[in-house]
Amino acid sequence: MKGIIFTEFLELVEEKFGLAMVDKIITQSELQSGGIYTSVGTYEFSEMLQLLTHLSENTDISKDDLLLVYSEHLFKALVRSHPNLVDHYKDPMDLLASIENHIHVEVQKIYPDAQLPTFELEDRNDDKMVMVYKSDKALYMLGKGLMQETFKLFKTPVEINLEKLNEAGTEVRFFINKA
CATH class of the missing domain: 1.10.260 (434 Repressor (Amino-terminal Domain))
Incomplete structure (x- = not known):
């Protein structure tokens, strides 16, 4: 890590x-x-x-609540350190949809040996998105918090629900809805 x-x-x-x-x-x-x-x-x-x-x-x-608090801190630090990662996005849904094809590609350039989770986009329209998080680290609450912070950055209300696809939390489906 x-x-x-x-x-x-x-x-x-x-x-x-x-x-x-x-x-x-x-x-x-x-x-x-x-x-x-x-x-x-x-x-x-x-x-x-x-x-x-x-x-x-x-x-x-709880560890989950601590991860949510930490995600707020981490998001601000990452945006402050690497503003170019979010600057050209006009919508939080576009930014989230680009995690695998842009954000994580750029992160790998900065930190070549970073072990990043994957986010598979299952469904998307203008107001709703379904993504599956996969990581052996099971830090899905950190992922949820970073998603919430993305919407805060764009001043867009959001409701994010999740469904654990396994007991360990290494695979989690996120349901993201603009409020």
Whole structure:
């Protein structure tokens, strides 16, 4: 997993819960990296899972809710760092429909060894979209949050529902409807 995911996560933890919480979740975790991350480095997903789990345990906030909060922070950081990825889109549905053919292609240029989820577009019209998320990391709530942030960026109300296609959450169908 790319280091930017870790550095932004720890930045969010510090911002929302304080530096002591950052130290606490790092200390509670068994991290091969020692909890030292660079945005361009690559680290084991298990480290993120440990940090997220310990944050959830220490705050009594579910991992899903933490991922939604994190998605807001991460989206802003990504748009700030790479505005060209979203600048030429005029509609959030167009941006989401282009995840595989444009956004992820550009992300791979910036971070060649990034392990990205896939988003298969199953159906789309002007107001509705159905996409299937696939990733062995099962971070579908992060995906949902990034979708919600996309619609916020375009000041477009949205309703996003999901259906887990397997118990692990490695395949999830999203139903996206402009409100």
